[in-house]
Amino acid sequence: MSDITEETLNTILPLEILDKSIGKEIQVLMSNDKEFYGTLIGFDDFVNIVLENVKESDGSGSSDKVIKKMLLNGGQISMLVPKI
Template sequence: MRIFVLDSLQMSLTGPQLLPLELVDKCIGSKIHIIMKNDKEMVGTLLGFDGYVNMVLADVTEFEFTAQGKRITKLPHILLNGSNIVMMVPGGEGPEI
């Protein structure tokens, strides 16, 4: 296993670093693609989040993948539990239909 250590000179050359919650905060009001633990994906407009990364989305399209195929559901709003979020893609359009 390799461990990489960045000194202050290298970090100053790459510019300021964003913390994860700062990056999520910059996504408020824009479209975001969320991949969940339970074979579901959501695409919607991020309205807000908290310190646990629980998220409120608007104009949501939910994609559920089952043995029978893909099911798509449209929802006006949804509250997502942050502990079930695997990955977030700012500006993402969701899975190919």
């Protein structure tokens, strides 16, 4: 019998959650209080992420402008909220 416990089997790593979120809507909160809402289409090990059909919000409400594709620097990301 192996040393794998049920708790080990239920462990999900952060990058696994991002991987499962590809193609889905995600909310990104930045360290400068801006928020972006869009579809996650890719990311790397540094959590630099690529979004498409992005709407930006700076706390005063969402803008009507939609950005077709956007690359966000992982070092400036405070929180990612996937809609799983």
